[in-house]
Amino acid sequence: MPGTTANLPSSRSSWLDRPAHHHWLESEGARLLAFYRASRHPECGFGALDEDGNLPSDATPDTMITARMTHCFALAAMRGEPGTMPLVAHGVAALKGGLRDAEHGGWYGELPKAGETQTKQAYIHAFVALAAASAWQAGEPTAKPLLDDIIEVIETRFWSEAEGRMREGFSRDWREDEAYRGGNSNMHATEAFLQLADVLEEPKWRKRALSIVEKIIHAHAGPNDYRVVEHFDSEWNEWREYNQDTPKDPFRPYGATPGHAFEWARLLLHLEGGLLRHGEDAPGWLLEDARGLFHSACELSWNVDGEPGIVYTHDWNNRPVVHERMHWTLAEAAATAAMLLKRTGDAGYETWYRTFWDYIDRFLIDRERGSWWQELDRHNNPSSEVWSGKADLYHAYQATLLPRLPLSPTMAKAIAEGAL
Numbered sequence: 001m002p003g004t005t006a007n008l009p010s011s012r013s014s015w016l017d018r019p020a021h022h023h024w025l026e027s028e029g030a031r032l033l034a035f036y037r038a039s040r041h042p043e044c045g046f047g048a049l050d051e052d053g054n055l056p057s058d059a060t061p062d063t064m065i066t067a068r069m070t071h072c073f074a075l076a077a078m079r080g081e082p083g084t085m086p087l088v089a090h091g092v093a094a095l096k097g098g099l100r101d102a103e104h105g106g107w108y109g110e111l112p113k114a115g116e117t118q119t120k121q122a123y124i125h126a127f128v129a130l131a132a133a134s135a136w137q138a139g140e141p142t143a144k145p146l147l148d149d150i151i152e153v154i155e156t157r158f159w160s161e162a163e164g165r166m167r168e169g170f171s172r173d174w175r176e177d178e179a180y181r182g183g184n185s186n187m188h189a190t191e192a193f194l195q196l197a198d199v200l201e202e203p204k205w206r207k208r209a210l211s212i213v214e215k216i217i218h219a220h221a222g223p224n225d226y227r228v229v230e231h232f233d234s235e236w237n238e239w240r241e242y243n244q245d246t247p248k249d250p251f252r253p254y255g256a257t258p259g260h261a262f263e264w265a266r267l268l269l270h271l272e273g274g275l276l277r278h279g280e281d282a283p284g285w286l287l288e289d290a291r292g293l294f295h296s297a298c299e300l301s302w303n304v305d306g307e308p309g310i311v312y313t314h315d316w317n318n319r320p321v322v323h324e325r326m327h328w329t330l331a332e333a334a335a336t337a338a339m340l341l342k343r344t345g346d347a348g349y350e351t352w353y354r355t356f357w358d359y360i361d362r363f364l365i366d367r368e369r370g371s372w373w374q375e376l377d378r379h380n381n382p383s384s385e386v387w388s389g390k391a392d393l394y395h396a397y398q399a400t401l402l403p404r405l406p407l408s409p410t411m412a413k414a415i416a417e418g419a420l
Contacts, residue, residue: 033084036371045095046070050390053371074134075397092143122168123184126189129147154189180232213264226289228257231243261296272407287343301329326375331360334360337350
């Protein structure tokens with residue numbers, strides 16, 4: 001563990017209790033929001049910005065980006081950020097319009113081009129659900145039909161009661177089921193389901209989130225020294241060699257992804273908090289697994305190649321595969337350290353929390369052009385091996401909010417209730 005906890009005798013020494021740190025997080029969140037207003041696409045939805053914060057002339061409206069932006073702007077709108085509610089309405093209109101498949105239902109990955117064939121992916125639909133729930137919680141009236149629509153698609157197409165998890169992907173007309181099951185899509189489904197449970201006041205979504213977590217984390221990651229298994233075949237057999245020839249895939253990389261271990265750990269804590277808050281049974285292993293995931297990710301990814309930072313992936317012998325550092329992994333690591341500190345009071349998490357933010361401040365925040373560098377190489381210089389430009393607000397913005405929010409309810413509900 002970096003540094004020492006000797007100078008942290010009580011929670012009163014925590015950054016989480018310091019108004020100055022809250023001010024810093026607030027300022028950084030406002031800076032990020034200002035940068036990403038430019039991602040509004042004139043045709044529909046939102047697109048990926050370049051390194052200078054400009055929307056390229058050939059940028060295409062993207063469903064994942066549109067959903068994430070809509071979610072973040074909805075959180076900002078509920079917090080009183082002027083000008084963000086029209087951006088929420090713009091995002092909802094795109095998700096109800098051009099980005100939705102009017103013929104077969106469900107959502108494209110991006111605005112379709114003539115002659116282009118697209119599939120229907122659980123990963124994308126999880127973010128549409130998150131966006132719809134946040135927008136509706138924020139008071140956007142046009143979001144309710146979108147919320148009803150995405151729930152129907154999840155219920156009838158993606159959620160498998162028999163598997164207790166989400167199916168992964170389909171052909172556009174839903175006739176072909178992809179012979180693959182993914183941890184990443186189910187992780188974001190867990191996030192969306194926890195928010196649906198709070199926004200809709202329907203506990204079945206927490207039950208489904210628990211089912212996902214139990215089957216992917218408790219049954220696979222736990223016995224695997226808390227290394228998250230990302231890839232499975234259609235029968236949910238581990239597929240460890242998946243994408244071995246394309247290790248830098250941005251969504252399905254080969255091996256283990258420590259950033260997801262951090263993210264899963266945080267979701268387990270939110271799930272436990274939601275279950276306890278509603279008087280439902282919360283298995284004791286949720287906290288145990290959250291701690292195991294966090295510590296395994298720190299051990300196997302932090303400074304393991306001689307330079308500060310978290311490697312993108314490692315193999316099953318714990319050797320780094322892709323050395324690039326992704327901004328989202330640090331955002332999730334910092335947020336999860338804060339959540340574990342809130343949950344346990346263990347001052348060791350304070351040390352990690354400060355360590356991660358010190359790294360973000362030193363290497364990731366681009367104070368000249370704006371936002372954060374989305375990717376750094378193994379020497380912590382800007383890179384674009386996996387991601388280019390500055391497409392993503394979601395992880396960084398949430399990292400400025402989560403340390404100031406409770407474990408439960410989830411973000412949209414907590415903010416709506418005045419927690420921040």
